[in-house]
Amino acid sequence: MVEDTDQKLSKRQYDLTVIVAEEMASANLPDIFIHLQPEKYPCVEFLICSGNDDASLNGVPDNQNVRLIRARSDSRIPMLWRDGIRAARADKVALTTAHCVPSQTWIKQLLAYPLEGEQVAVGGAIENVENDTTIGRVIYLLRYVRYTRARPGGRADDLAADNALYRKADILAHEDLLEIGFWEPSFHERFLAEGKRMTFDNDLVVVHRNCYSTKQFIHQRFSHGIEFGMARAKVMNAPRRLMMIALSPLIPVVFTRKIMAAARRDKQFNLGLNRDMFWLLVFVLAWSIGETVGYAKKQETQS
Structure with missing residues (x-):
């Protein structure tokens, strides 16, 4: 090497x-x-x-x-x-x-x-x-x-x-x-x-x-969410960023629904969703909070 x-x-x-x-x-x-x-x-x-x-x-x-x-x-x-x-x-x-x-x-x-x-x-x-x-x-x-x-x-x-x-x-x-x-x-x-x-x-x-361990992945989701939010905000104007911050409570709902819809289309996942739902929600929330922080950070830098 x-x-x-x-x-x-x-x-x-x-x-x-x-x-x-x-x-x-x-x-x-x-x-x-x-x-x-x-x-x-x-x-x-x-x-x-x-x-x-x-x-x-x-x-x-x-x-x-x-x-x-x-x-x-x-x-x-x-x-x-x-x-x-x-x-x-x-x-x-x-x-x-x-x-x-x-x-x-x-x-x-x-x-x-x-x-x-x-x-x-x-x-x-x-x-x-x-x-x-x-x-x-x-x-x-x-x-x-x-x-x-x-x-x-x-x-x-x-x-x-x-x-x-x-x-x-x-x-x-x-x-x-x-x-x-x-x-x-x-x-x-x-x-x-x-x-x-x-x-x-x-x-x-x-x-x-x-x-990943559970702790590592929660941290990874949060920090990735921040970086993703900042990356997305980079190509948005100020009103759009403010709208995304205001709508941020919906991020976990939208994200989870997309995952579940995709899982239902592929029947091999149906049985596991109920059993794994708790950790799925934890990881989705970690990302969603991070993404919101990313939008807010980018907004602060533009103010």
């Missing part, structure tokens, strides 16, 4: 850069790289973006096409993706996190997508690991229930960046958004407004394998 500070890094161009954002999930890295097999893909660059202070991050192979991008210890996943996108040497970037283990065909599938013309992104399905814990199952429901393999493939208005391929140039064209991290909903809105096209492919699969 080569660190980004090494002056001897090759300047070669790659066909694809894979960016793995590692946040409290280093335990999954050995299995992730068993599936990625970087030694078999010299045309692919692999970047591990992490704020982990572990000197080596066990499980990351020592290959010329594998690099570690160091970040601040408090960097969240969107900021880690941002750092990886800026450091990438390929024109196409594939994003994921260390909480997701890719399928063994993932790299081959990514290399096959041309991303030409108005096609700016392809996103894939996220399945949950079998026999998961209650917390892992609820985190999956909260974050990925809309992106199971049961979702039909085709043109899409939204994708999960935890399993998605983008043209790097289209991301870099929106530096005002990238400055505060790669928050995919804001970028997707821009892409669609520009007439670009995104596609969901339910055969492009990663498996969610949660590593």
Whole structure:
């Protein structure tokens, strides 16, 4: 593994850069790289973006096409993706996190997508690991229930960046958004407004394998909510931000209803919703409070 500070890094161009954002999930890295097999893909660059202070991050192979991008210890996943996108040497970037283990065909599938013309992104399905814990199952429901393999493939208005391929140039064209991290909903809105096209492919699969503790995920939801609120507020005018603050008590209601509606469409989740509802509500409230704080902070900076 080569660190980004090494002056001897090759300047070669790659066909694809894979960016793995590692946040409290280093335990999954050995299995992730068993599936990625970087030694078999010299045309692919692999970047591990992490704020982990572990000197080596066990499980990351020592290959010329594998690099570690160091970040601040408090960097969240969107900021880690941002750092990886800026450091990438390929024109196409594939994003994921260390909480997701890719399928063994993932790299081959990514290399096959041309991303030409108005096609700016392809996103894939996220399945949950079998026999998961209650917390892992609820985190999956909260974050990925809309992106199971049961979702039909085709043109899409939204994708999960935890399993998605983008043209790097289209991301870099929106530096005002990238400055505060790669928050995919804001970028997707821009892409669609520009007439670009995104596609969901339910055969492009990663498996969610949660590593967060309950306390870590509550803190992660709250801090992510703050950052998301500030990112959204950045592209809003003052009246719109004030309206979002006023409507903030509805955020958990709207959020929970969306999750439950998506779960009902995929019958494998129906039995688990009642049992897991308490933790689902806790996590939704943590995010909602954080998002409201984010809107308010941005409003204060504009006053």
